[in-house]
Amino acid sequence: MGISIIGLGEVGRCYAQALRTAGLALEDAVESRPSSPALSLVREEGIRLHDSNGPWLSRSDIVISAVTGEVALSVARSAFPFLSPGAVYADFTTARPDDMRLAAKEAQDRGILFVDVAIMGGITLAGAQTPLLCAGDGAERLAEALAPLGGRIRVLADGAPGDAVTLKLLRSIFVKGMEALAVECLTLAQSAGLKAKLYDNLVDVDEAHLPDFLDMLVRTHVIHAARRLHEVESAEAQLEAAGFSPLVTAGVKATFDRSRKAVEGRVIKPDITVAEALEILIDSARTDLESKPAA
Template sequence: MDGLKITLLGFGEAGGALAEGWDKGAYASLTAYDIKLTDPATAEAMAARIEARGAKVATSLEDALAEADLVVSLVTADQAQIAAEAAAPLMNQGALFFDGNSCSPGTKRNSSAAIEAAGARYVDVAVMGPIYPERHKVPLLIAGPHTGDAMAVIERLSMRAGIVEGDVGSASTVKMVRSIMMKGMEALFAELLLSATKSGVDARVIASLDVTFPGFGFTERGAFALERALVHGKRRAAEMKEVARTVAELGLPNPMATATVEWHDRLGTLQGVDRSNIDTTRYSETCAEILSAMGLGEKADKAA
């Protein structure tokens, strides 16, 4: 791969962040394709977004994959296997397919089977932190039979990754199980803060929690959790469905993961909330706006 030709499938937050972060001298070409390019209502804005980050806009999936020797898939979790199966017959022999989507190990194995059967090489990639501000430096875990070749490309692109021993799905398992806690906390904060604000006892509740867990910072963490769920809730809901599937694949009950899906989907699709300038240090105004959008009116008077 002397002249590394990269294609990004999906150009949302993660795809854009990688395009911004990679040193342009590390690759020969960078092409991007997103399903929004097929919709007249979103195509122009998506094309402008891609071009603004220095990538070529692909006119079709076939165009996107025609010359690629590295494909990085960063679509939504519910589209990951669909994207892999669509890409497989169009990929060049021996090309690497980095599946960085937040999917269950079973979904990753299904995607791997399609890619490998077509003669390309599948790599299970788990993104282990927020894509911003780290961009291409965000910690990754990778797994599968091609981790050696994958690491050579990762190092060339100045990315950071650790290898998880085992088959495809091993890296994804770490990501999925971790998300029970990480995304679950966001859902838990939503239920906590909205209930406390609606009943007018939020100040007392937060003060009590700060005594029980000193240094945790419930005000700031809660505000940040609400912002994440409001801005990224739809994508997080899709990821948490895969988390619930992971738990089920292990033969365990999954009511916590399932409830987390519900909260993220509700907040991510809630109408009437201004997501453009959410204060991530205070929860009060955000809670009031959410409650209003949910038709629950003004919060109750503060408890004496």
């Protein structure tokens, strides 16, 4: 089984090294402007280096694209004419979901199997052991081929190209949002000498089942948005009084204010479902977006 890699940045080099270490047949790589680490890698491992995609790709059963997201679609289009029908094209980039879907459609038209691969973590820390989330008609074949690397590969059941990268971006919103919130909250807690007591006060959150907790937050959000907005305003004032700039809390306040306006005049049932609550919130977010003047 022949494997090629397009792009020898950090991700490309990581997987190139892991594939060679695992004894897999990585023979070709593409990099138009190879860095010193890339040049060292291809010399040490005996990998043929090309400056662009070409007919040599026809001997590859699997092609891994590890370029940047903004050029992922154009790179895929330049590779597809050279791939043999039945080959797997695995896009490891953080491309736009629409670009993933478009590339997958064009691959399908040529009989090429496409995989949207989301790297779910920091490649610098775990290397090829970093969990991968895969979607597309070539996902199972890719997972089987990369199994010798020892990483955790999850194939999305009924997942379509674009789903994996969308989930990665959604996870990023959640985790990076939590990170920013933790920074804002803990700086005040530490300065007030209350960090340990704050953790004690969050024990109910720690013990909650995360999906149930998130559903509860969304469902009760539309019921109590106005009252909770006042709590957020008080928290913002406390941060400002302590000399901190409440960047995250300001965004939280804006979200609660938008929700307050969305439910104003509505009769909200105490037993509103998560789906019903989300429909209200989706409508308010879209209205807010569409009301903004074009850039």
